[in-house]
Amino acid sequence: MDMKQVLKKSYAAQASVIKAMAHPTRLLILNSLKKKETCVCELRDLVGDDISTVSKHLLVLKKAGLVAARREGNWLHYRLTCPCVLEFTECIRGLIK
Amino acid sequence: MDMKQVLKKSYAAQASVIKAMAHPTRLLILNSLKKKETCVCELRDLVGDDISTVSKHLLVLKKAGLVAARREGNWLHYRLTCPCVLEFTECIRGLIK
DNA sequence: CATCTATTTGGCGATATGGCAAAATAGATG
DNA sequence: CATCTATTTTGCCATATCGCCAAATAGATG
Numbered sequence: 001m002d003m004k005q006v007l008k009k010s011y012a013a014q015a016s017v018i019k020a021m022a023h024p025t026r027l028l029i030l031n032s033l034k035k036k037e038t039c040v041c042e043l044r045d046l047v048g049d050d051i052s053t054v055s056k057h058l059l060v061l062k063k064a065g066l067v068a069a070r071r072e073g074n075w076l077h078y079r080l081t082c083p084c085v086l087e088f089t090e091c092i093r094g095l096i097k
Numbered sequence: 098m099d100m101k102q103v104l105k106k107s108y109a110a111q112a113s114v115i116k117a118m119a120h121p122t123r124l125l126i127l128n129s130l131k132k133k134e135t136c137v138c139e140l141r142d143l144v145g146d147d148i149s150t151v152s153k154h155l156l157v158l159k160k161a162g163l164v165a166a167r168r169e170g171n172w173l174h175y176r177l178t179c180p181c182v183l184e185f186t187e188c189i190r191g192l193i194k
Numbered sequence: 195c196a197t198c199t200a201t202t203t204g205g206c207g208a209t210a211t212g213g214c215a216a217a218a219t220a221g222a223t224g
Numbered sequence: 225c226a227t228c229t230a231t232t233t234t235g236c237c238a239t240a241t242c243g244c245c246a247a248a249t250a251g252a253t254g
Contacts, residue, residue, distance in 0.1 A: 004145075010190075011121040011128075017189050018124075022116035023242090024108040031108075040201060048101075053243055055202055065192050074200050074252065082192045088185030092114050093107075095162050095179045120212085137231060150213055152232055171222065171230050 020064030021085065025049065026057050029078075033067060034086055039075040117161030118182065122146065123154050126175075130164060131183055136172040 021027065025047050032038055032046055040058065044051045058078060061067040066085060069076045080086075118124065122144050129135055129143055137155065141148045155175060158164040163182060166173045177183075 007125070008121060011124040013193050014186055014189050015119050015121045015124055017192060018115060019119035022112050022119045024105060024112045025242095027108040027112055027115075028104070041199095049242095050244055051201075052203080052245075056242080059202080071251080074198090074250090076201065082188065084188040084191070085185070088182070088188065089111055091179065091181040091185065092111050094181070095114060096110050122212095138229095146212095147214055148231075149215075149233080153212080156232080168221080171220090171228090173231065 017064045017066070020060050020066060023057065023060075025054075026061055027089070029054075029057060029061065030066065030080060030086060031089075033078060033080040034083060037070070037077040037079045039077050041075070043078070114161045114163070117157050117163060120154065120157075122151075123158055124186070126151075126154060126158065127163065127177060127183060128186075130175060130177040131180060134167070134174040134176040136174050138172070140175070 021030065028047060029043055032043065038046075040051065040054060043058070044054045047054050047057075058067065058069075062069070066080070066082060067078050068081050069078050071077075118127065125144060126140055129140065135143075137148065137151060140155070141151045144151050144154075155164065155166075158175075159166070163177070163179060164175050165178050166175050168174075
């Protein structure tokens with residue numbers, strides 16, 4: 001595989017993670033998880049969408065490796081695996097202002 | 098407008114910028130512009146897609162405020178407006194490894 | 195094992211995205 | 225002003241995404 005292909009593959013991998021972040025609800029979830037582990041039902045209250053919708057957003061984040069879950073009785077507690085991804089929103093907010 | 102609405106609006110604005118970055122070709126373009134201002138035709142060679150496709154990607158980046166253009170004769174030179182957005186890909190690469 | 199609660203999964207319609215090709219535009223140059 | 229070059233815009237199709245609802249699942253508890 002030539003250099004160009006390697007680069008393309010690397011950018012595709014990065015893009016898929018970034019894409020997972022590129023949704024208002026998922027940003028809200030990530031920022032909420034920054035503070036503490038949270039169960040799905042609590043996130044649903046925060047987000048205000050149907051719980052199945054919230055669950056699907058969590059699946060997207062999980063597939064991207066951005067969050068992980070831990071079961072405790074009936075509840076699944078989600079947590080942020082990689083807090084550094086949120087530092088970057090500082091830069092974005094600077095861009096928007 | 099209540100607090101929740103304000104937050105939602107802020108996340109929507111952030112998400113739209115992040116979404117602009119969430120494509121392999123656009124990441125390639127941003128990383129290329131990090132090194133130097135570049136004209137569209139040079140980017141097309143780099144990317145390998147039709148020039149109209151590259152132009153559309155540049156429009157997406159421009160609308161997000163991530164790049165800006167400067168005309169010089171027949172050429173439009175694009176540049177990165179906010180290099181800090183690329184620091185964050187360090188963190189993403191760490192996540193992928 | 196029947197049932198309850200929390201969560202995920204499947205299905206569906208509406209809308210957005212990405213790529214190419216063709217047509218339009220903007221500015222430079224004869 | 226006719227023409228050339230670089231770039232953008234338009235149109236089209238295929239595919240992906242988002243949100244809801246209904247149905248399925250996983251584990252706890254009587």
